[in-house]
Amino acid sequence: MFSNIPASAIPKQGRNALKKKSMENQAYDICIVGGGIAGAALAGYLGNSGLRIAVVEKTLAEQDRIIGELLQPGGVEMLQKMGMEHLLDGFDAQPIHGYGLFMNGEDFRINYPKHEGKEVTGRGLRNGKFMQRLRQHATAHSNVTLIEGTATDIIEHNDTITGIVYKPKGADEPVQLSASLTVMSDGIFSAFRQGLSAADKKVSGHFLGLLLHHAQLPYANHGHVIITDNAPVLVYPVSSTETRVLIDFPGDVAPRKGEELSTFLNEVIGPKLPASIRATYYAAVQEGKFKVMPNHLMAAKPVMKNGGVLLGDSLNMRHPLTGGGMTVAFTDVYLLGSELLKTDFAKQENLYNAVKRFYKIRTEQTASINILADALYGVMRNNDLKMACFQYLKQGGNYAEQPVSILSAVSRDVNMLIRHFFAVAVFGMGKLLLPLPTPQRSKRAYRMLADAVNIISPLLKNEKVISVSRLTGQN
Numbered sequence: 001m002f003s004n005i006p007a008s009a010i011p012k013q014g015r016n017a018l019k020k021k022s023m024e025n026q027a028y029d030i031c032i033v034g035g036g037i038a039g040a041a042l043a044g045y046l047g048n049s050g051l052r053i054a055v056v057e058k059t060l061a062e063q064d065r066i067i068g069e070l071l072q073p074g075g076v077e078m079l080q081k082m083g084m085e086h087l088l089d090g091f092d093a094q095p096i097h098g099y100g101l102f103m104n105g106e107d108f109r110i111n112y113p114k115h116e117g118k119e120v121t122g123r124g125l126r127n128g129k130f131m132q133r134l135r136q137h138a139t140a141h142s143n144v145t146l147i148e149g150t151a152t153d154i155i156e157h158n159d160t161i162t163g164i165v166y167k168p169k170g171a172d173e174p175v176q177l178s179a180s181l182t183v184m185s186d187g188i189f190s191a192f193r194q195g196l197s198a199a200d201k202k203v204s205g206h207f208l209g210l211l212l213h214h215a216q217l218p219y220a221n222h223g224h225v226i227i228t229d230n231a232p233v234l235v236y237p238v239s240s241t242e243t244r245v246l247i248d249f250p251g252d253v254a255p256r257k258g259e260e261l262s263t264f265l266n267e268v269i270g271p272k273l274p275a276s277i278r279a280t281y282y283a284a285v286q287e288g289k290f291k292v293m294p295n296h297l298m299a300a301k302p303v304m305k306n307g308g309v310l311l312g313d314s315l316n317m318r319h320p321l322t323g324g325g326m327t328v329a330f331t332d333v334y335l336l337g338s339e340l341l342k343t344d345f346a347k348q349e350n351l352y353n354a355v356k357r358f359y360k361i362r363t364e365q366t367a368s369i370n371i372l373a374d375a376l377y378g379v380m381r382n383n384d385l386k387m388a389c390f391q392y393l394k395q396g397g398n399y400a401e402q403p404v405s406i407l408s409a410v411s412r413d414v415n416m417l418i419r420h421f422f423a424v425a426v427f428g429m430g431k432l433l434l435p436l437p438t439p440q441r442s443k444r445a446y447r448m449l450a451d452a453v454n455i456i457s458p459l460l461k462n463e464k465v466i467s468v469s470r471l472t473g474q475n
């Protein structure tokens with residue numbers, strides 16, 4: 001089943017030379033580049049299909065990552081649909097029941113609303129441990145082969161992707177691997193999206209991640225959003241003893257370790273955090289073991305090509321503020337996987353059509369998650385809007401539950417999201433204008449509405465929803 005072509009068979013002249021090779025050594029039905037959240041989940045979902053699947057993953061050792069540590073209930077639901085929910089058990093992942101919001105010394109909690117009468121929960125987890133569970137599940141199927149190696153090139157023949165070249169871990173020579181379909185799921189810094197995507201990638205800021213030990217959260221088993229004058233801070237449990245703190249640094253310059261950063265973390269951020277976690281936070285700052293990751297916005301703009309498909313962050317990224325990335329990844333795995341399960345791999349044309357259908361249907365399921373993530377980040381960067389948002393949600397009832405059901409990704413209703421987004425702006429305008437609108441306050445109120453339109457318009461365009469000018473009647 002597993003027949004790698006010897007390294008000596010690979011021409012060393014690079015990609016162009018490789019294009020001339022034929023498909024005669026077709027060893028797999030599917031080759032997955034990157035056995036991370038999306039890649040490993042796809043291999044696991046298709047594990048029982050009988051399809052021959054190879055996953056090429058750069059590092060099989062458990063990673064210590066600050067990304068992908070809060071899975072929204074909508075992501076849990078996707079795992080359920082694929083028969084993989086049990087993978088959330090057995091490694092100390094924590095149930096998440098909703099969010100606590102903090103601003104200017106006030107705080108309140110919003111629980112995830114019930115769905116069809118049933119409680120829904122997310123999970124706080126260590127990403128590295130979860131990824132190992134996904135990989136173990138995938139390789140428990142005899143037709144899935146997990147290879148530790150770094151993919152270095154795509155093989156093309158007659159404008160069709162026919163496989164990859166990879167360097168096995170510890171080996172000097174590259175190896176060629178052929179497949180009917182190559183899935184590029186190599187994550188944020190994908191080297192293989194080029195040619196399969198027309199998307200622009202934008203860095204909106206960086207998250208600095210710290211791990212607190214034995215912190216007492218004000219709202220146990222909840223995500224915490226602390227809205228500060230600078231930028232939002234996220235706090236959530238990732239195991240029974242560990243709590244993740246993510247601090248936003250807007251702009252494209254990453255924060256650098258040093259005295260200036262320590263002073264900022266201690267003197268500016270520390271005092272804004274709930275008192276019950278401050279001591280453990282200061283200890284983590286002192287320990288200095290933090291990691292920094294860039295936060296991207298990249299709309300999905302796939303380019304169709306025979307034999308290839310993008311999945312996960314290589315296809316689409318949004319701000320991690322709302323913890324939507326893994327839910328989008330699992331939604332895509334479910335949609336693409338379900339298409340592939342119905343496809344006869346004998347004809348390349350069938351695969352092309354399956355991929356095309358996947359790209360078409362995914363938007364409806366992922367648009368609300370994508371729009372909310374960057375719209376909320378835009379709100380958090382705007383003083384009047386973030387105050388309006390906090391007060392709007394504080395009203396409770398549908399004002400809180402419906403937006404949180406979109407955040408949880410149990411609801412994917414874009415229209416409801418747009419309604420609440422503008423309702424926040426109008427609510428904020430009312431607060432500014434009543435009881436008596438001064439010229440200065442009127443100006444601020446108008447600017448708030450204009451800012452709201454400017455924040456959401458490009459996001460709606462990205463998701464091909466509708467234009468806000470049509471919504472507001474402007475040209």
Ligand SMILES: Cc1cc2nc3c(=O)[nH]c(=O)nc-3n(C[C@H](O)[C@H](O)[C@H](O)COP(=O)(O)OP(=O)(O)OC[C@H]3O[C@@H](n4cnc5c(N)ncnc54)[C@H](O)[C@@H]3O)c2cc1C
Pocket residue numbers: 033034035036037038039056057058059066067068069070071072149150151152185186187188191207293294295296311312313314320322323324325326327329
């Ligand atoms: C700071 C931050 C915090 C986040 N927090 C959350 C959160 O709380 N909740 C949430 O849902 N989402 C979160 N996300 C997003 C989430 O982590 C991603 O959407 C998700 O991990 C995407 O999965 P993926 O499989 O595409 O990428 P990954 O999980 O990163 O997997 C990519 C894999 O490809 C491998 N790889 C790369 N190049 C090669 C190569 N050349 N050859 C072989 N293998 C290769 C890598 O080793 C890796 O294992 C966060 C993102 C950031 C930046």
